[in-house]
Amino acid sequence: MQQIFNFIYKNSNRLLFLLLLGISLFLSIQSHSYHRSKIISSANFLSGGVYERINNVNEYLNLKTQNDALAQENAQLRSMLFHTKDTTVAPKLDSIKGIKPSDIIVSKVIHNSFSSQENYLTLNSGSLQGVKQDMGVINSLGIVGIIDNTSKNYSTVISILNNKSRINAKLKKSNHFGSLTWNGKSTGFVQLTDVPRLASIRKGDTIVTGGQSVIFPENINIGTIDRIKIDDQTHYYTIEVKLFNDMTNLGHVYIIKNENREEIINLEKKEEKDE
Amino acid sequence: MNSVLFVNIFRFIILLTVQIIIFNNMNFWGFISPYPYILFIILYPVNGNKSGLLAASFLLGLMMDLFSNSGGFNTAACVILAYYRPYLFKFSFGLSYEYQTIKLNDVLTPERFSFLLLSVLIHHLILFTLEAFKFTLLLDILLRTVLSTIFTLLICIIIIYLTKPNRR
Numbered sequence: 001m002q003q004i005f006n007f008i009y010k011n012s013n014r015l016l017f018l019l020l021l022g023i024s025l026f027l028s029i030q031s032h033s034y035h036r037s038k039i040i041s042s043a044n045f046l047s048g049g050v051y052e053r054i055n056n057v058n059e060y061l062n063l064k065t066q067n068d069a070l071a072q073e074n075a076q077l078r079s080m081l082f083h084t085k086d087t088t089v090a091p092k093l094d095s096i097k098g099i100k101p102s103d104i105i106v107s108k109v110i111h112n113s114f115s116s117q118e119n120y121l122t123l124n125s126g127s128l129q130g131v132k133q134d135m136g137v138i139n140s141l142g143i144v145g146i147i148d149n150t151s152k153n154y155s156t157v158i159s160i161l162n163n164k165s166r167i168n169a170k171l172k173k174s175n176h177f178g179s180l181t182w183n184g185k186s187t188g189f190v191q192l193t194d195v196p197r198l199a200s201i202r203k204g205d206t207i208v209t210g211g212q213s214v215i216f217p218e219n220i221n222i223g224t225i226d227r228i229k230i231d232d233q234t235h236y237y238t239i240e241v242k243l244f245n246d247m248t249n250l251g252h253v254y255i256i257k258n259e260n261r262e263e264i265i266n267l268e269k270k271e272e273k274d275e
Numbered sequence: 276m277n278s279v280l281f282v283n284i285f286r287f288i289i290l291l292t293v294q295i296i297i298f299n300n301m302n303f304w305g306f307i308s309p310y311p312y313i314l315f316i317i318l319y320p321v322n323g324n325k326s327g328l329l330a331a332s333f334l335l336g337l338m339m340d341l342f343s344n345s346g347g348f349n350t351a352a353c354v355i356l357a358y359y360r361p362y363l364f365k366f367s368f369g370l371s372y373e374y375q376t377i378k379l380n381d382v383l384t385p386e387r388f389s390f391l392l393l394s395v396l397i398h399h400l401i402l403f404t405l406e407a408f409k410f411t412l413l414l415d416i417l418l419r420t421v422l423s424t425i426f427t428l429l430i431c432i433i434i435i436y437l438t439k440p441n442r443r
Binding site: 012013024030032044047050051054113117118184 | 302306325333341343344345346347350355405406408
């Protein structure tokens with residue numbers, strides 16, 4: 001017994017080191033797996049609060065660009081309102097098909113990262129406002145990401161500029177779809193992979209979200225085709241997509257509630273059980 | 276002894292704050308960012324309590340991870356740097372380092388520079404390796420490590436020069 005205590009006392013430093021290293025490596029490895037949300041995230045009282053304070057100051061510097069973006073969106077919505085055929089019919093308030101306005105939560109980005117391989121945003125609305133995991137986040141220009149963690153008043157978003165992000169996307173003119181990933185290189189471009197060779201594509205075509213995803217509604221803008229490559233091994237297209245969004249400058253965003261989501265997931269689960 | 280403790284607590288808070296508010300927002304070409312918060316580990320007293328340093332580094336890294344959504348990468352890098360610091364001292368200053376009084380925040384000598392360089396390099400290499408977590412990105416990791424190391428080192432030296440105690 002004495003010897004055990006002696007050993008622990010003598011090697012206390014090394015044991016402490018190994019313990020702390022073990023904890024940190026556990027956290028690191030855990031954070032790389034997609035399906036478990038992270039233990040350490042900035043959706044908490046402390047960092048959320050600090051980021052909100054910082055953002056209150058930073059907001060003033062971006063007022064002009066944010067105003068421009070809002071004015072442009074207003075103009076777009078107005079033009080839609082004026083061009084409806086029959087003004088007596090209540091106009092559809094939102095351009096997104098099948099989504100009622102109450103299904104959208106307006107939120108603000110209070111922290112944005114885009115320099116690492118796995119980028120996250122922090123928003124200033126959380127479970128109290130009805131935000132849940134796996135909701136889609138968009139803004140007026142296009143998609144932004146998917147909700148990862150939520151706390152009472154804050155939530156984190158897996159940005160589309162994240163190695164882990166995989167989003168179903170398709171060509172606007174035909175219905176050929178692929179999955180949208182990011183190779184970690186440029187903040188202005190994402191990659192659309194697994195598009196079959198049959199699809200006729202050209203530079204400049206628009207890429208939108210596909211209907212297979214239960215997170216995003218169909219036909220939300222993503223970007224335009226910039227370069228086209230053919231994968232040597234799989235013979236599928238790999239397309240460089242130039243984003244409509246400037247991911248380095250985000251202000252207000254919309255969080256989308258998909259009401260059918262749970263129904264679809266339950267149905268698919270049932271199917272799996274039956275097999 | 277008490278004043279040393281206070282200086283270190285003060286340094287911990289100031290470096291962390293500055294890192295989060297200013298340096299985390301610095302991005303050159305989208306992927307080079309400086310991490311001068313590790314100056315806390317570098318400038319910790321040479322003969323100070325080692326377990327204390329380990330615990331403090333763990334906390335420092337954890338706070339960084341909390342604020343930058345980076346899992347446990349900063350924590351791991353900080354803890355490893357804190358544990359291997361004595362070996363780095365031995366390497367850069369010679370075997371009898373504990374008997375001399377080494378002051379790091381002073382004029383830059385080759386020994387001090389080599390110690391700084393090694394510390395920053397080790398920290399960044401671990402940080403970026405854990406962050407990428409893929410061997411296919413090896414070249415990318417090395418590039419980011421080298422460029423960020425240069426950048427961090429430059430800022431560390433500037434901070435040391437700005438805060439070094441005046442001698443009359």
